[in-house]
Amino acid sequence: MELMTIGFTQTSAEHFFKRLQTAGVKRVIDVRLNNTSQLAGFAKAQDLAWFLRVIGGIDYVYEPLLAPTEDMLAAYKKEKGDWGEYERRFLALLEQRRVEDKFTPTLFDRGCLLCSEATSEHCHRRLVAEYLRRKWSEPVAVRHL
Incomplete structure (x- = not known):
């Protein structure tokens, strides 16, 4: 099983969506506390779900239990x-x-945790991915896009 993570700040919409497509992401799992902020630009929840579906055939799920x-x-x-x-x-x-x-691991297989931070070092999406990798018996490979 592969679980990916991505942030949307400091990137263009083109680069963001290409990274998801190239990685073969099937589902974006939004782990932001606030996913409707005007500051989110192309990553505002309603717009993002549409962009993902139309541009990449990618599902969108919002999971606030995985937010701080x-x-x-x-x-x-x-x-x-x-x-x-x-x-x-x-x-x-x-x-x-x-x-x-x-959550079942199948929801996260080829899934990608989304948060706003540009990199994963100081972002809770990395913590979620590592936590699930430790807790689940099924092997989980984590990749930060």
């Missing part, structure tokens, strides 16, 4: 919090929510 809480996000982003602390809190949240039991 408003408080966590604000403490890290707005208050310029420590990444290590954010990571610990977010992983504890995934554990508390028992997300590994709420």
